[in-house]
Amino acid sequence: MTDMELLNWARGPALEWATIIFVVGVLVRFLEMSLLGRKPDLSEARASAAGGGWRTVWRRSIPAPGLVKQAPVVIYAGYAFHIGLLIALLFFAPHILLFKDVFGLSWPALPFFVVDAATVIAIVALLVLLVHRLVNPVRRFLSSWVDYLVWAVTFLPLLTGYLAYHRMILPYTEMLAYHMLSVALLLVVFPFTKLMHTFTIFVSRWYNGAVSGRKGVQL
Amino acid sequence: MSALNMERGVKAMMEQIDAPIASYFNSCVHCGLCADACLFYTETGDPKYTPIHKVEPLRRVWKQEYTFWGKLMSTLGLSRRVTDADLDAWQELVYDSCTMCGRCSAVCPVGNDIAYMVRKVREGFAVSGHATEGLAEAAIRTVNIGSPMGIKAETLKKMVASEAKASGIEIELDKPGVEYLLMLSSAEIMQFHEFIGAVAKVMDHAGATWTISTEAFEATNTGIQIGSSDIARQLVQRVVDVAEKLGVKTVISPECGHAYIAIRWDGPNLIGRPYGFQVKHIVEVLDEFRAQGRLHFDDSKEDMKLTFHDPCQMVRRGGVVEQPRRLLDLCADNFTEMPDSGVWNWCCGGGGGVSTNERAEPLRLKVFSRKKSQLDSIGVKAMVTTCSNCRNMLEEGLEEYGMDMEVLSLTELLAEHLDDSKASKGAEA
Incomplete structure (x- = not known):
């Protein structure tokens, strides 16, 4: 198989199947969740549940008082990784072309050097988080092989994307194929793991905030 | 098993x-x-x-x-x-x-x-x-006798009579048609019974009608702590039945955190219907009296440097956050917040049934070091709170760490500083 054939397979059937597994998987997970339902709360509300829900959806993006001091690595590297990843994913010109192709929507790209820096920041942050997971007693205690698998499938698209763009290590076409394959792997693993938090984080924050909101607690 | x-x-x-x-x-x-x-x-x-x-x-x-x-x-x-x-x-x-x-x-x-x-x-x-043995036994006592400490109506009557005598205010039990039904935690009947007298004083001062039921007086809910909705439901139902029989407008949850959660927030969901009355923490009732101008204080504000310990279930999980602070402003001159106060407060270590669990005592006292460091940073002489369980836990923790500090009930502190000559007796707002 030539590099070109590999690339065509990666961005053709491989990505297509991965996307199907991703979409169906995520939908099934949401179906599983919503079928469980939730009993209505019969207590007399002091304030709006929905208000509290929406408040927590955004407010929880800011660390709780004292937390930055207690867990600086998780907070700083966590922010750096997520922001870096979002910039690389959403504001890299070729990615935007792909989104336009698939969804018909497009938006302005950021300059390459910004995306490049964001990618490096995300890669470094992920490495820091991996080391932290391995050496910090709480994080190591909580981690199973799935946490490391999830780390790896998140790391690979960033790394291969960076290497492909800079024509490093392997020829461009081959590296780009690996980039596509790593994305396919990420999509396949996604619905079965904590990567689901990408979507469910908003649901969880809303539920939590709604309970507090009813009681008039601002969290 | x-x-x-x-x-x-x-x-x-x-x-x-x-x-x-x-x-x-x-x-x-x-x-x-x-x-x-x-x-x-x-x-x-x-x-x-x-x-x-x-x-x-x-x-x-x-x-x-x-x-x-x-x-x-x-x-x-x-x-x-x-x-x-x-x-x-x-x-x-x-x-x-x-x-x-x-x-x-x-x-x-x-x-x-x-x-x-x-x-x-x-x-x-x-x-x-x-479940742990201590909690299971407490749950059995609550279901069979009516209180986790095994307190019977006779004991309650005696304590109420002695508090009525001490405060010089008549306390009528099982009185229908009054506005408020006061619930009590076991600790408030046995150790901290001055609380009953303090409520009598405040109610009398504000001109509010109230009663205590000898059929359902226990506010704490072991079912919530052990994790048995069946037991929790039974205990809530007892209160609801009595409150509706007496026709009160408001049930008062006493100075107890989880009792408040149980009757105020979980209760209607446990029995499967909304109540025909309201539920308020005693601090909410006091703050309403304040807002209605029904509380008058003498000039002897407490000048001791003091702080407030937020009971988790009343504050972070219950939503009664500002009321205790407004009330403290009325009767204390030298009030200082702990670091991480209000909804960010750290637990006394004994909530959620931990205080009923003897095995957990060494661990609970060990983790009290968190409260100690909070207190060390502000150097106060007294700590006011609104939960009798917290109060017990705080006293034990302070003793364990050799700290000299008073633990006070907010209701009792407030009652002490009321100006009797300005009481609004009967002048219902």
Whole structure:
């Protein structure tokens, strides 16, 4: 198989199947969740549940008082990784072309050097988080092989994307194929793991905030 | 423990799992920040006390029963079901090292309400016979006698009579048609009975009509702590029946955190219908009197440097945050907030049934070091609170650490500073 054939397979059937597994998987997970339902709360509300829900959806993006001091690595590297990843994913010109192709929507790209820096920041942050997971007693205690698998499938698209763009290590076409394959792997693993938090984080924050909101607690 | 009990335990957990629980387990990224929010971890440094780890049995049940992947794995025999031994191993984590204070729920970046999860996992533990002995015994006493400490109506009558005598105010028991029905925690009948006299003084001063029921006086709810909705429902129903029989407008939850959660927030959901009356924490009632201009104070404001300990269930989990501060402003001159006050306060260490669990005592006293460091940073002479369980725990903690500090009830402090000459007797607003 030539590099070109590999690339065509990666961005053709491989990505297509991965996307199907991703979409169906995520939908099934949401179906599983919503079928469980939730009993209505019969207590007399002091304030709006929905208000509290929406408040927590955004407010929880800011660390709780004292937390930055207690867990600086998780907070700083966590922010750096997520922001870096979002910039690389959403504001890299070729990615935007792909989104336009698939969804018909497009938006302005950021300059390459910004995306490049964001990618490096995300890669470094992920490495820091991996080391932290391995050496910090709480994080190591909580981690199973799935946490490391999830780390790896998140790391690979960033790394291969960076290497492909800079024509490093392997020829461009081959590296780009690996980039596509790593994305396919990420999509396949996604619905079965904590990567689901990408979507469910908003649901969880809303539920939590709604309970507090009813009681008039601002969290 | 029999296999049948275990089956019931798993079934109870299954019944507890709802959409929020599923979303919480889907969302957890194992970041471990809940550990940093939990005094059982910060004060011991032991990772096993990480809050989300405490609900691992519930996660396993959720995964095996309510996810496609988990079901497939268990059908193929590739995943292990939750066993008796698992629950034995987790008992200490679920009951001794969690007060359901909800600080983790307030910190979790993905928004997981871990205290809500602990409350639910306890249902499985309780029904399968894995609750701690102390709590189980307290629950039996509450169901059979009416109070976790085994206090009977006779004892209540005696205490009320002696408080009426001491305060010089008549307290009428079981009186229908009054505005308020006061509930009490066992501790307020036995150790802190001055609370009853203090309420009598305030009610008399504000010109409010009230009573205590000899049929249902116990406000605490062991069912909530042990994790038995059946017991919790029975206990709430007793209060509801009496309140509706007497035709009161408002039931007052006393200075007790979890009693407030039980009757105010969980109660209607337990009995399956809204109440025909309101439920307020005593501090809410006092603050309403304040707002209506029904409280008049003498000039002798407390000048001792003091602080306020926020009971988790009243404040972070209950939503009564500003009221105690407004009331303290009226009767204290030298009030200082602790660091991490209000909704960010640290638990006394004995909530959620931990105080009823003798085995947990050494751990509870160890983690009191968190409260100690909060207090050390402000150097106060007294700590005011609005939960008799906190009060007990704080006193024990202070003694353990050789700290010289008074622990006061806000209601009692307020009653002491009322100006009797300006009482609005009968002048109902």
